[in-house]
Amino acid sequence: MFALLDGNNFYVSCERVFRPSLQGVPVVVLSNNDGCAIARSNEAKALGVRMGHPWFQIRHLEASDGLVALSANFALYGDMSDRMMSLAAGLGPTQEVYSIDECFIGLDGVRGDLTARAHAVRSRILNWLGLPCCIGLGATKTLAKLANHIAKTAERKPGSYPAELAQVCDLTRLSEDAHDALLATTDVGEVWGVGPRIGAQLREAGVRTALDLARLDTATLRGGWSVTLERTARELQGLSCIDLDHAPQPRQQIACTRSFGQPVTTLAPLIEAVSEFTSRAAVRLRAQDSAAGAVLVFVRTSPFRKSPQYSRSVVVPLAHPTQNTARLVGAALHGLRSIYQSGYALAKAGVMLVQLQACLPRDAQAGTTVGSVATSVRQGEFDFESLGSTRDAGHLMKALDEVNARWGRGTLKIASAQAQMPRHDEVATQWTGKQERRTPGYTTCWSEMPVVRA
């Protein structure tokens, strides 16, 4: 048996904790570059603002309806998330943090009234942190997700579901008939694992509700769709197929990509941006103690513009897997130069560290054999391993990460990119995304902490 706890309109709720005047007001939080709405208060949803709605299409609501838009403050949301997850963990013995605003809790072995327990945890999170959340309980993860959807919808749209299911919905307490009746009033597209495409296909085939999907037979599911959807249908029937993942594996790839604040037409700002993206990805690479076997770089124009389109990517293999920022940046810039072409208004670039593997012991890492060099030369791989001593680089990276953790990101930077060009402020501001509505780092920056006056 599982619970799914999910923060309501999470980013907006985090902002409201520190600006109570935003309660009851339509609020959206915008994505990087102030591009799209990625979180919406209930009032903003009522105005018709969709998830991912481009800001330029809804900004007129600022004047007409008092819509407030804020730039995303991920440092704040991450910190508030850590606090919420700590309190959520009190619900049961095992926890899977599924995303920044939700977690699954394994409830096996928990005695007593689980519904009451869920209400208590929900109240604690609201009282101690100021964050509203909803909790769903079900026999499987998919049913817990569905229960959470019902708990949220019952709260937000009175009359859509029985009022007693608002905030905390425990499907395991219901009779079979009541359980089925709820599934029969839930659109199939609300089921976890059913997206827009599969949802449309299912409706086309006459499968309109969660109950319809639960009752589809195996042959139809495998023939018409995939094992993934079959698993989802089993889970809806109460047969647990997806385990709690309380010890997540290291990531298989690490990406850092950004849209630019303004179109970029020259190489210099690209070099700076790609160096920065690679450095950020490398920090996360070392945090999970992995090494990358290759670096992917891409640049592209905006698909929304009529101007000439250009989109290229390249994978640069490394002679040896590494977690050294200098080598990763070297590979990334090598790739960038190979795909860069002047004459285009580039809107976005990114770096992905791929072919990740667990870091080798230091001794094995330091060894470069004649045979491996010969192989890499023959295969045309670029040997960035020769850029510096591996043994010293490990200590250097550790120092780099510690200094930046202590004094803030960017205190120490790789100079390789900047050394090749004069430093002009306009170079940086060209690729840096817009963040015109950022709130303070209330809980993550000493100088921006809220001040309470008696």
Place this chain on the structure above:
DNA sequence: TCTGGGGTCCTAGGACCC
């Protein structure tokens, strides 16, 4: 004028092998 970022899994099809 202005349209996010970061992941995972599954499958089909091509390359290659015998």
Place this chain on the structure above:
DNA sequence: TCTGGGGTCCTAGGACCC
């Protein structure tokens, strides 16, 4: 005109998630 069968591995693309 006529062109096997079976297997593995890899990759690109599609679909999903938040």
